Amino acid sequence: MDIHTFDAATHDILAILPEYDMPLARLRAILQAGxxxxxxxxxxxxxxxxxxxxxxxxxxxxxxxxxxxxxxxxxxxxxxxxxxxxxxxxxxxxxxxxxxxxxxxxxxxxxxxxxxxxxxxxxxxxxxxxxxxxxxxxxxxxxxxxxxxxxxxxxxxxxxxxxxxxxxxxxxxxxxxxxxxxxxxxxxxxxxxxxxxxxxGIPELQQKLSNMIDKVPTVRQFEKSKIFADLNKQLSQQLETTETNIQQLNNTLQQQRQAFEQDLNQILDKVRQDLQPILHISGLDDSLEPDSFANMYKLTAGKRDRNRIQVAYSRACIEINSHLVRYGVVGLPDTQKSNVRSLDTVMVAVLGISVKLRKDLKLIFEDESGRERLRREFAHYFELSTDRMHLKQQLQDLQQQLQRIMQAQQASKTLEQTS
Ligand SMILES: Nc1nc2c(ncn2[C@@H]2O[C@H](COP(=O)(O)OP(=O)(O)O)[C@@H](O)[C@H]2O)c(=O)[nH]1
Ligand SMILES: [Mg+2]
CATH class of the missing domain: 3.40.50.300 (P-loop containing nucleotide triphosphate hydrolases)
Incomplete structure (x- = not known):
């Protein structure tokens, strides 16, 4: 093996186990000594x-x-x-x-x-x-x-x-x-x-030296075997630990997502339940009664009904928002931010700021397609939330670490075969 190949392999191992600089330097010296x-x-x-x-x-x-x-x-x-x-x-x-x-x-x-x-x-x-x-x-x-x-x-x-x-x-x-x-x-x-x-005393020393020199090939063989045995053990342990950590992090990510979805479903069910009296009325839908110039300053049945709808809508939003807050899904990701800070929330992005018509309320909170959209969009923002992104970054780092360990194992194998 040429020394460049050796050094490249060494580099891969030291990236994982910097404490092996001494043993690897010794291996290098043995290799160079011929x-x-x-x-x-x-x-x-x-x-x-x-x-x-x-x-x-x-x-x-x-x-x-x-x-x-x-x-x-x-x-x-x-x-x-x-x-x-x-x-x-x-x-x-x-x-x-x-x-x-x-x-x-x-x-x-x-x-x-x-x-x-x-x-x-x-x-x-x-x-x-x-x-x-x-x-x-x-x-x-x-x-x-x-x-x-x-x-x-x-x-x-x-x-x-x-x-x-x-x-x-x-x-x-x-x-x-x-x-x-x-x-x-x-x-x-x-x-x-x-x-x-x-x-x-020099002849005695020479005799002694000559005996020691005879043993050098055997000793070197022992040194090499020991270095590789230790090295491979360390790398296997690192690999195992990293795999365990990846597994755990994956589990955490999955559990968090499940919990988020389950809780959201419960909230959406509750919201739908709470909205029933206002969604389903008997008789006329007052909210459809248009405003006119003449009753601009009057509290008409239409206005009162639309107010009730807006209040019910706000209540639903508050319920959902408390769920989002609990999971840290609050602010928008940076790329989606406007310059109006009060509007830069996930709630506003998904639900807007006002609903006045019964059919809209129904569309959003009662129809399956509406509920499905809420689940999808909130899950989307959940995945983009800070803590979640942080965990996913950690996972990515661990996966890279795993790659590097496997690379180091490969490097160790290369060294071992040619040393
Ligand atoms: N008398 C005596 N002087 C010695 C002996 N070995 C070395 N010296 C002297 O000790 C000094 C240092 O020796 P050197 O081999 O240069 O030491 P080093 O610095 O350890 O390499 C020199 O003046 C040598 O001549 C020895 O066996 N007997
Ligand atoms: Mg000297």
């Missing part, structure tokens, strides 16, 4: 990291100095192993250096050599914490680390040296500790003094 194992030295400035690497490689590749030297990651390929010299880790380390160091120890390293100079005595709190993080990581990923105590030649008194190693061993509990001296090793090599070479 068959070659990576050994990284980690520790504070001037503890002898670069010099130790040179001894292990048998070549003065990495620059050795008494001041802060390694400002970024330098790597060297030798004996089919990638050797990484990370910047010194100190509390006041520059951000960019630290980033390199983090990348080296958490992403790139198959094997971590934690370096500590016996000249400094025990671990300081910072080193101790780092060491414990490695231990924890090893427990989870099986990635291998080893603790190398450097510059043992600097403590000539064997009792003192033994004491220092002992107290570090206490801090590091069960960890394997390898004490070494780079200078001793170099002297031994240059002067062909086999005993000095042996006493440098």
């Amino acid at each position: 068959q070659i194992p990576t050994v990284t030295v980690i520790g504070k400035y001037n503890h002898g990291k670069s010099r130790l690497l040179n001894e292990l490689i048998g070549n003065d590749i990495f620059s050795v100095a008494d001041k802060r030297e390694t400002v970024n990651l330098s790597e060297h390929l030798q004996h089919n192993i990638r050797w990484l010299d990370a910047p010194g880790l100190d509390a006041d380390v520059a951000a960019i250096d630290d980033q390199y160091a983090q990348d080296a120890m958490w992403n790139k390293a198959d094997i971590r050599l934690m370096i500590h100079s016996v000249r400094e005595g025990e671990f300081d709190p910072f080193e101790l914490q780092l060491f414990q993080q490695f231990e924890q990581d090893t427990e989870q990923t099986q990635r291998q680390s080893i603790l190398v105590l450097t510059q043992i030649d600097q403590i000539p008194d064997q009792t003192v040296l033994a004491h220092i190693i002992d107290s570090i061993q206490k801090q590091a509990s069960a960890a394997t500790i390898l004490p070494v001296s780079a200078t001793r090793h170099r002297q031994g090599i240059e002067n062909s003094k086999q005993l000095l070479v042996q006493r440098s």
Whole structure:
């Protein structure tokens, strides 16, 4: 798999599980490393990291100095192993250096050599914490680390040296500790003094390293399986949760709609019931009696009847409106608003503002077609009401989330098949 495909897949997964940036960066490093194992030295400035690497490689590749030297990651390929010299880790380390160091120890390293100079005595709190993080990581990923105590030649008194190693061993509990001296090793090599070479601890470290390197393919396999197992589990859980949420929201939406319709029906039935005395009269329909110029200021039977009709109409409207208010169906959607605020209500939009004739009242509230229109139009505005729109937006968001999770699952599958 090429790195672009990898990064695209990673992007899809991180959209759902941002906390997987570290494991995915590790996967990426494994992919990029190919068959070659990576050994990284980690520790504070001037503890002898670069010099130790040179001894292990048998070549003065990495620059050795008494001041802060390694400002970024330098790597060297030798004996089919990638050797990484990370910047010194100190509390006041520059951000960019630290980033390199983090990348080296958490992403790139198959094997971590934690370096500590016996000249400094025990671990300081910072080193101790780092060491414990490695231990924890090893427990989870099986990635291998080893603790190398450097510059043992600097403590000539064997009792003192033994004491220092002992107290570090206490801090590091069960960890394997390898004490070494780079200078001793170099002297031994240059002067062909086999005993000095042996006493440098470097051959033992090399032996140990070689065993660890043999295990790298198995460990990587374990790391990958674990990452994918965790990842797929997380994604399945997310998928399940999102599906449940969608289901629940759908139910809520459906229940709300049903409740709205049922209540509206009840109200419409009641309104029709209440209107019966005024809809069905015996004798003349006074409301049809026209107004004339002559009785403009008189209260005629026609006017009185039309008033009664208007009042009955208003009452019906009030009943229906209280139902709408209960369901939050009040204002018109923005696109339908006029500039007369008092008229921008669902009631006015559906029912108008006045009814004076008996036949209109009947048409609106009694005839089945009228009632059907009311149901249809109120349902229409119900769907456009703020709360309802909000819920539907939520549903849409969840459905998109579901798509993204499925995309992440697909991405994970792609990665898994090709990693
Ligand atoms: N005596 C002695 N000095 C060492 C040893 N290893 C490193 N040094 C010196 O310690 C200083 C820091 O070494 P270096 O490898 O640059 O440390 P780094 O900053 O951890 O990479 C240099 O002066 C090295 O020559 C050792 O085993 N014995
Ligand atoms: Mg260095």
